[in-house]
Structures are given as C-alpha cells and as structure tokens.
Amino acid sequence: MALIQLNRKPLKVRIHITLKPSVLDPQGKVIEQSLKRIGFPQIGQVRQGKFLELTINEKEPKDAEATARLMCEKLLANTVIEDYSIEIIT
C-alpha cells in the first residue's frame, strides 16, 4: 500500500545565539546601566544575543534539530565566542 504523503507545514525553529560567558559584552553592559538609570535598580547582569526564527522543510522534529545544529556550527554561530540553543516548534 502506497503511503500518501500529506502536505505538512514546514517546522518552525527558534535559535538563540549568545556570547560565551567568558566573552566581554559591552552592549549588554550598556543596556544594564541604562535599565538601572531609568528606574530598575533590581536588574542584575544583562547579556545581549541574537534570535533567529526559521522555517525548515523537514518531516521529523529531530531531523530539523539536527539540521539546525549543523547550520549553527557551520555559519549561524561563531563557536569561538558564541553558544547556541535550539527550540523546535511543532
């Protein structure tokens, strides 16, 4: 019996790219100071990163995650100074 290929919606992938803890983040520092100045003394450290939202044409979430991981290693993150985390939205 032939499997009918249903038209699945592409999977949505969310990727957060952040500086490694050891790397200085001057932008984060400035944001932290600005927040304190405008009335948020309770703010602690601020680290600024990047957020990417992609649609990937993969059937299985685990395939999408593997692809996303590969993309991060190859281009999206500079692994010398950046970490990344991946979230698949089903």
Next chain:
Amino acid sequence: MKAAVIVFPGSNCDRDVASALRKYASAQVKMVWHGESALPEVDFIAIPGGFAYGDYLRAGAIAARSPVMESVLKKASAGIPILGICNGFQVLTECGLLPGTLLRNRDLKFVCKTVTLKVATSDSIFTRDFDRNNMVSMPIAHNDGNYYANPETLESLTSENRIAFHYCMKDGSVNDDKSPNGSQMSIAGILSKSRRVLGMMPHPERATDLEHGSTDGKAMFTALVNELA
C-alpha cells in the same frame, strides 16, 4: 607580479587596494568575484575592506563561506601570501586562516581616524621594510575591530612573534585602555603560523600617496615587489 583582489557583494575597498597594488607593487591585478569556484594563477591575494554582505550575522561570516574561499584556502596552504585588510581581516578569522575574532568596538561606535601603530615584527614579507618598533601612521575605519582571542592563542601569537602591529600612543607606548577599539593587547594586525597570511584592521592602501597625509602604508606594497618579483 600577479595579484588577485577578492570582491564580495558589499566590498568597498577593492578598487583602493587594487590601485595601491598597481602603483606600488607593480602588480597585474585581477578582480575576482566571490562566486568564482577557482582562482587564476596568482602570486598574491588581497581580501579588501568594506561591508561584505552588509556585515550581517557577523562581520565577514557569510563572505568567509563564499565559493571562492575554498580556492583561497588552497592557495594559502600552497604558501601564496594573503593580505586581509579590515573586513578582509574579519573574513580571515572567520575562515580559520587566522585565529581569534573581531568584536564590536569597545565604545560601540564606528571609528574613523588616523592612528599610530607600532610595528611588532619585521619578519614577514609584508613588514620586512619596516624596522621592529617603527611607528607608522595609517587610518582605521571600522565598527568591529576589537581583536579577541583566548589566552592560549594570545600566548602563542606572542611567543611566536606573530603580532604584526599594536595600536600605540604617539610616543610609542602601548596602552590597552587607550586603544581606539579595545583590542586585546592593542593588537591591530596578526600573522598566520606560516607568516604568509596577514590580517590587519588599519588601511595601508589609504596611506600610500602624499595626498593621503601619510605614506607609511606604501612600504607594505613596495616590499611585495621584491619578494614576489
């Protein structure tokens, strides 16, 4: 001498460096589009300044993954000298030909001014016509020139004498707090282990003619004539 200047979408200083190579290195220059899969026979490769791919994602990141870069890497292995200026330096760190990375300037603003550099080594084909500890003047113009590398890398750069230039004060003293962009050890340029790849943030091609105010960059191009004739 046959030179190639790589042109990415967004490169700006390709014509500038080609001019300097023709005028002062007597080079036959070929402008090579990033989409080419192979480089022609060349004696020298320049990766120019600018905003390749708009500096989007990270400066030099997307350019470093262009089709032509595979050929550039092969040429580097074969010992062909490569000079990466500004955006070119960023591309070289992104493709692994040089260690470390260039982060956003410490003061978070684009900075364009003429700076004083201390030549840290004359043991390279690019800097052979300078004396060690010479001070030279060249313009910088960048958003992301803050050199960063982990302690082990900095250690090997130092012990192997591969730092090419430091930003320094007019009196020659190096003061990391006063560097124009916050670079570690005030590093303005570094060499590969082979000493045949140089990446530098300042623009020597903007300091060659009398009209430029400083002609200190000229010696880097004239040095190539002798080396690669």
Next chain:
Amino acid sequence: MTVANLKSAQEMGLTDTEYSRIKKILGRSPNYTELGLFSAMWSEHCSYKSSRKWLSKLPTEAPWVICGPGENAGVVDIGDGLALVFKMESHNHPSYIEPYQGAATGVGGILRDIFTMGARPFASLNCLRFGHEDHPKTRYLLDGVVAGIGGYGNCMGIPTVGGECTFDARYDGNILVNAMSVGVAATDGIFYARATGVDSPVVYVGSKTGRDGIHGATMASASFDEDSQDKRPTVQVGDPFTEKRLLEACLELMSSDAITGIQDMGAAGLTSSAIEMASKGEGGIELDMDLVPSREEGMTPYELMLSESQERMLMVLQPGSEDQARRVFEKWELDFSIIGRVTDSDHIVLKTGGKVAASAPVQPLADGVSYDRPWVEPPMPPQLPALPASLPAPLETLSKMLGGKDLASRRWIWEQYDHSVMADTVTGPGSDAAVIRIHSTNKAIAVTADCTPRYCMAEPKLGGTQAVAECWRNLTCVGAQPLAITDCLNFGNPEKPEVMGQFIRAIEGMSEACSALNFPVVSGNVSFYNETEDSNIPPTPQIGGVGILEDIDLRCDLALTAQCNRLLLVGGAPKHLGQSLFARNIFDGDFGPPPQVDLSLEQKNGNFVRQLIKDQLVTACHDISDGGLLVTIADMCMAGNRGITLEGEETANWLFGEDQARYILATTEDAVGIISEKALRAEVNLAEIGRVGGTRLTLNSGDAIPINTLNELHTEWFPSYTNVS
C-alpha cells in the same frame, strides 16, 4: 474595496478644489488608486506647488552647467571628459520620528539620485539642525541621526567628508537632516529619467516592494502634531547592503547601451518615477502590477504604487537588451522584473489580473499644481542693544565660545563617518571645504555646505545671500574655483504668509549672490511644513557648493604650518556685531541686523585670495565667519598646533565682528611684500595683523592662552554632552 470620494481625497492630503480639478481632468470621479496617484504627484514634496513660482527665479545657467534643476541631480562639466553630478535633499520629518532610519534612508535616497544619472558617488555631506541641547529628545535624535548616517554611508563605502551641525531651540519640534552627495561621471555617460522608445520594456530592479512608507510624501507635506507618534510605520528601514549592490549593478549595466532612461524610486515610489519618466519621454506608460516584485501578500495596485520601499530603480531598456540586463542584476542578487512598456497613449495605465485598475493622463499628473501663496514682508530684526560697559576679557570670551555648542569641535560626529574610503580624500572634515582627488588625475574637487539660520531669521534676503557667499568663500579658501550649488530650502508652513515671505526673500537673496558670483543653482530640494503646533523653524536655505582645483598640489588649508610666519587680514577691519555669536553670548539672544554682504567685494577679495593661493604665496587660509576674527585665528592655531601674536586693536568689534568678504592669510616673511604690492594694485584692503610662533595665542595687550588649552576646551563639549545619559 476602498471608496474614493471627497473624504478619501482629504485624507490623502488633497484640497476640495484639487479634487474637483481631478474630476474635471478625468471627466469622471477617480477611483481610489487614481486618487492615490494624484495625491502623491500633487503633494508639496513632489509638485513643489508652493515654491515653483519662486524657484524659477534662481539662476541656473553657466557655460560649465550640463544639466540644471529638473533632473535627478545637477551636472557640471569639470573638463577632461568628466562631469560632477550632485544634489542635496532633506529627510526632516522621518528623522524626527525615527532618527536612525530617517537619516539612513535620507542618505540612501540622495545616493540613488546620483548614481541613477550614471555617476559613482565619491563624497557625501550632511547638515543637521537639532533642537536645544537641553530638550529631552535632542541627545536621542543626535545619537540616532549620526549613527544612521554613518551606518548607511559607511556600508555604501562612500566617504562622508563634511557638513554642519547646530543646536537651537527653534528646531525643537522639527529637526533638519539634509543629505548631500557628489559623484563623477563621463560627460558622455550621463543618464536621464525619460521613458523613450514606444514599446520599450520598463524594468523594475532592486528590493521587493512592501507596505512601508505609503504616503511618505504626504507626511513631508504636513506639519507635526501630538499624533505624529503614530506615523512611525511610515518610516522605512534602509538596507545599505542592497543599495551597494544596486549601485554596482547599475554602474555595470550603464557601461553598455542597454539603458535608455532610468530613475530611482524615491518620494512617492513607483508613482513618481513612472509618471515623471513618461512625461519626459514618449508620454505614456503601461504597468502590470502583477509583475511588481512584492514582499508582502495581497498588495493592491494602490499600495504597490505608493509604497516608498527603499533601494529600487525603474529603468527603460533598449529592446533586445533585456537578457543582458537581467544577467547583471541576477549576478548582484537583485530583483529584476519587466513590469511594463513605454507607450504613446499619454496615459499611465495600471493593469492587474488582465484588467485596467487605473488610468490617468500623465501630463496633468506630472505638471502638478502651482500656487501663488499670499505672503508678507518679513519684519525688520530687533535692534542690537548697546554693549555693556564692562565686558569679559577677550580670551575668556574666546574660551567660552570655543567650548560652547556653537563652535566646539564636531569631531565626535565625523569620527563616526568613514571619511577616507575610496582613498581619494585629501582634506577631510574640519576644514573650510573638503578636498577630494578625482581618481587617477591631478585634479580635485572641493565641496562644502553652509547656511547661517540666525542671519536668515533676522533678514531672510540677506541670509540667503550670505549662505551662497559663504559657500563660495569656503571653496575659495582651499584654492578652488567655485562652480555651482545645490540647495535644500527648509522652511515652515507655506500657508502662513510670514513663512512664504521668508521663502520669497531668501530666494531673492540667493539669486543675487548666484548671479554676481557666477555660481548657479543646478539642483535642489524644498522642505516645507517644518512646523509644530504653529511654531515654525527659522528660514534655513542650506547651500551645498562644489568647486574645482585644477592642480591638487596647489590646494590650501587653514592649519598653520612651519611655513607660516606672518598673518594678514584681507577685507578690512571687522566691526559688525549684529547677529554675531559674540552678541548671542552677551545678550543670550540674537539681536541686530546680520552683516551686510557686498557681492562685488566678495568677488574682488575672493579672486585675489584664490590667485595668491595659485601663485603659492599663501601657506594657510581661513575666511572669517561664525565667531569673527579671533575665532578664525584660533581655528588656524588649533589645527596647526602653533601660536600667534596678534597685533591689532582689541575691541569687541574687531575681535568678534562677523563682517563678510574677509580672509585671514598666513604667509612667509618674504612673501609679505609681494602680497602687499598685489593688494595695492588690485585695490584690495590688506593689513598685517600678527606673527606666527610660539605655543600660545597672544593678544596685543599681552594676554595669552596656550594652544593646548584651546584644543582641550574645543574638543570637550561633544564628548561631555553625549556621555551623559
């Protein structure tokens, strides 16, 4: 289906009378899309309806002018088969609403105006007028605007080499961002905005069209009120990376014969470019809206026509060259779509789904409307009060002025701009004029931008004359022969007679100077409606001028050098304190008439100085303007890190008067005699006023201040101002 009626016409900024006229022209009621076309083309920004009648009075011709106002930019011949293409434009309203993107897209827009004519831009300038420095929005606007200009211009790889920046409470609700650019082209390689050749393909290239900026032209044609915050979505986001690719692709294709006409899509987007090109060509154009590249779903013809998405051009190609053109744009990864054809129907016809969505005659759209707005004579300026009996010591005043917002070094701004990319900048920001070498030649261009709004406020006509004269002087100071100007006329609400009066008189003043100095207007822009809640900006006719240096080695600069021994004053002792910065400091306001401008004296003195520079008798040169003689001399000392001893009288009038047509020259000991003889023969007023030497600025009285101290004071204001949160 959106309804088209009087109410929708009014919402689009049209008057009842204009709506009636449209109905008459069409012989029926317009549909919504057609109404949109008229509202855009007949807006103040596109049709110049309040200014046209008066702009025609500006001198626009000279033997070296190839193309005057009316095209995308002005073109002047600089010899050796080369031409300069240049223009200045405003992006005031968007920059107030979203400073980074407003300023960035302003830069983008002016650059497109240059390269659409076949010229590679090689120098940019910008003139910024912010509100009072203590106004809550000023720091935010300054930061954003400077970052935006830098962000766009630097990425494009075009050096930003000059401009102006001032702070004045009268711009609190309406900042000004005027962007200028200069490019070079072959005289036989200039491209014009005309759709010629019936059935020629009309091609859209660049970025896809989105819903941003719809009716941006209408925003520029209206004043601000408290609801303006909602106008945020009408500011577009610029993408300099795309524009850089567009620049390279266009220039690449322009080296062939493929393009017969081209125009960038600026204010009123596809509407203005299609209609203007048709009106200057065969008369008609037909577009298929379904072929317009769009980045959003379901855009209507109205939206596609009125969108002001950035980085797009409209071209007409030689039939048969479509594939060649497509290859170039695909190489640079830009959208390329043949969206229509040139017709001789005298109409603009828009089709979608095979049916006509809009049709209107081109000429009435392109002609726009012209109004003769009522105006009143501007009032006389207030009298200058008598100076107080005791004044602070001159050097104390000098320190205060150099350290204040009006005269402090603008280095903080221009170090954020790449001013040396393209490797041809010889004199960058900080001088009287920027000097840029013409690549691979020994010639150079000088470029500067000038306007003194307080003079214009006090006496609009004199202010207009002075702006042109100062521009001409600044070019002369570096040794250049002034060629032509572009202008950006920033004014308030033209429906107010007093504003219209300022405009008319300013143009009159400008015209007189342009004629007398052989310095015509070849391009320009008018920005009206710089008004917030009934408060109008001072009249601000911003002038941008270019000049030529035939031999780059014969240029001059204001910095004192080792070859400077003696200081000379050309033009006679200054004495006029009306509207001076000195008086502003003393009286905390602007009083008195501005200094007179004697155009024949300007010419005489300027030509004399220029010739001296050419004869290599002058080792430094600077004209007297804001602040007067003492400030001028201090500028020369600070730039050269050298002191002087002044030998003149030390009255406030002499030290701080802002009389026009005056220059400070530095020269060698030996040259003084020769120069004096020449001055006598030329009937030019020349006086020896000082000696160069030492490390201090010393007055006749013996009071002195170290140049180092002046330099510290001078570079303090901006960093302190911007470091505070």
